[in-house]
Amino acid sequence: MHNFNCFIPIFAANFEHIMSLLRLKTLLIACFSLFAVLSVTNSFANENAVAAEGHVANAEKKEGDFNVTETILEHIKDDHSWHLWGHTSIHLPVILKTSKGFEVFSSEKFVNEHHEPVVYKGNFDYKLIEGKTKIVDESGNLDVAASKQLWDLSITKNVASLFVSVFILLVVLLSSAAAYKKTGVKSAPKGLQSFMEPIILFVRDEVAVPNIGAKKSGKYMPFLLTIFFLILTNNFLGLIPFFPGGANVSGNIAFTMTLAVCVFIVVNLSANKSYWEHIFWMPGMHWSMKLFLAPIELIGVFTKPISLMIRLFANITAGHILVLSLICLIFIFKTVFASAIAVPFAVFIGLIELLVAFLQAFIFTMLAAMYIGMATEEHHHEAHEGAAHH
Amino acid sequence: MLLEINPLVLPDIGLVFWNTIAFLILLIVLGKFAWKPILKAIHDRESGIEEALLKADKMKADITAMQNENEALLAKAREERAILIKEAKEASEKMVAEAKDKAKAEYDRILADAQLAITQQKNAALIDVKNQVGSLVIEVAEKVLRKELSNKADQEGYIKQLADGVKLN
Structure with missing residues (x-):
């Protein structure tokens, strides 16, 4: 706890620096x-x-x-197989829901021995087109109408990586929760527990309490902590270039969208009367201003989670692209000497990415807390002022 | 058109589906078995520390009060000791003076007694000596008289002489 308190002023002092x-x-x-x-x-x-x-x-x-764009996008995109090393990769299961029901098969069936995409004949004829499962007709061309009926619920690389992070989180957090039970409240935290506690305290004291308030924050702590640790774990896993990591989960728009929708739901479900009043009929304003502000405020309700979604997606994806493009320099120049520049830069960006991994998890959680705080805030004094104006 | 070009901004329904499930599982399991006990433990520890600090402050105040009390008691005890010592000194001085007086009185008495005894014994001795001298004188006188008054004439002369002396008295 003490160490962490030391960290906060340093963090605050460096914030400007970090921002630059x-x-x-x-x-x-x-x-x-x-x-x-x-x-x-x-x-x-x-x-x-x-x-x-x-x-x-x-x-x-x-x-x-060598096509740089293709290579980079390939690394950033989701995939049906998880590359381990050389020509070895895990073929993840494909789960499809069509009008004929569910269908499960290995993604191995999508490629032949030369790693070229082939048609798999299940309930329909399936083929990977630009990495996505589509239904094709007999001649191998895309069947747009049929593909719209297709629900791809496959365990892709991102989903598998997500499960890995869920597993890690469960193991780490349940074991540190067990440590509290074992050693009791009075003794100082030890090992993993002492590593997790400052982070939990950070989320509570720097994120939840200042934005939501000490009294109400307790209710939202599990939600905020879960979001924070899920993003943090996936950010870190994404920075690991080989097997347990390597997937770009938190840089995937689907992942950030899901979390942003969760925040949207929580914010709007916990919103109180005065929050809605401030959106639809801003107190203390002239009626014309109120009419003018209402649509803007209403758009704001949706842009807040959308900004959350895009911020995390863009930051993590940008970081991955940056590191990959630096590494790609070696292949662009077709000389090993390019690594003399590319590798130190990649290491430097990697270090910044470590910071960004933490920062983005923090920002996402803090903004979520801020939105919850705005939705649950009481506006007693302003309501009185508004009444005085009338 | 832009969305078609960049597949990065097209969310896959599969990941949305699995992520929702994963997130809900995490939220429920961690919420119940990790966040709740951890936050409770941290809260308990914090309130414990706060309580302990308050208690320590209170004890400190108590100790200060006790110290003050002790000092007051000590000062009082010192004062009492001084009084006691003074009184004891006075008493002892008085006793010594009394003893001196008494001893002097006794000495005087013994001296007086001794002088009295000496005087008495001296007197007794003087009386004894006088008596012995007297009896010796009488004896000598008797012997002298017997010798001188062995004849009748002398006897009568002497009686006559004595009688003359008596008459004169």
Whole structure:
């Protein structure tokens, strides 16, 4: 506890510094995205040209050819198999819900021995198109109407990684909870318990209590703690480049969307009368202003969780893209000497990513707490002022 | 069009589904078996520490009060001791003076007694000596008289002489 209290002022003092670093990072990302967009359009143009030439060109594509955008996106995107090393990877189960019911099979069936996508004949004919399961007709072309009926509930790489993080969280937190039972309240925390306690205290004292208030925060603590630790674990797992990590869970829009929707539900379910009053009929304002403000405030209800969703997704994805593109420099220049620059930079960005992993989990949780705080705040004094104005 | 280009911003229903399940499981299991006991334990410890601090403050105040009391008692005891010593000194001095007086009186008495006894014995001795001298004188006188008054004439002369002396008295 003492150590952690030491950490907070340092953190506060460094906050400006961190922010400037982040600004630098944003600049870097902006530069890179420009580059990426250009290369995307280039590659699309190339692909179109290649498509025009037909399959012959594809066949001629050598193994040495290297497409940066494709490589990076491949690493960032979800996948049906989890790469371990070399040519070894785990083929994760595919679970499909169609009009003919559920269907479970191994994703191994989607590729042949040369790792090329093939059609799997189940209830329908399935094929991976740009990494996503689609229904195709006999000739192997995409059947758009049928694909819309397809629900892909597969255990993908991200889902598996999510389960790994759930498992880690359960083991770590349940064991530290057991430690409190074993050693009792009076003795100082030990081991894992002493590592978790400052973080829990941080969420309580720096996130929940200042934003929601000491009295009401207790109710929302489990929610905030769960969100914080889930994001933190997935952020850290995403930074590990090999097997137990390697997936880009917290940089996936589906993941951040789910959490943002959870925050949206909790915020709006716990909102009190004065919160809604402030949205639809702002007290203390002229009626015309009230009419003007209502739609803006209503949009705000939705933009808050959407901003949560995009912030986490963009930050984590940007970090991954940055590290990957630095590593890709070696392949772009086709010389091992490029690693002299690429690797130190990748390490540097990796260290920033460690900070960002914590920071984004903190920001997501803090904003969620702030939204809950805004929704549950009592506006006694303002209501009286409003009455006085009338 | 933009969304079609970038598959990154298209949420997969599968991950949404599994993530919802995972999150709910975490929320329920951790909420019940981790957050609740941990937060309760931390809260208990904090209130315990607060209580202990309050208790320590109270004890400190108590100790200070006790110290003050002790000092007051000590001062009082010192005062009493001084009084006692003074009184004892006075008493002893008085006793010594009394004893001296008594001893002097006794000495005087003994001295007086001794002087009295000496005087008495001296007197007795003087009387004894006088008596012995007297009897010796009488004896000598008797012998002298017997010798001188052995004849009748002398006897009568002497009686006559004595009788003359008596008459004169």
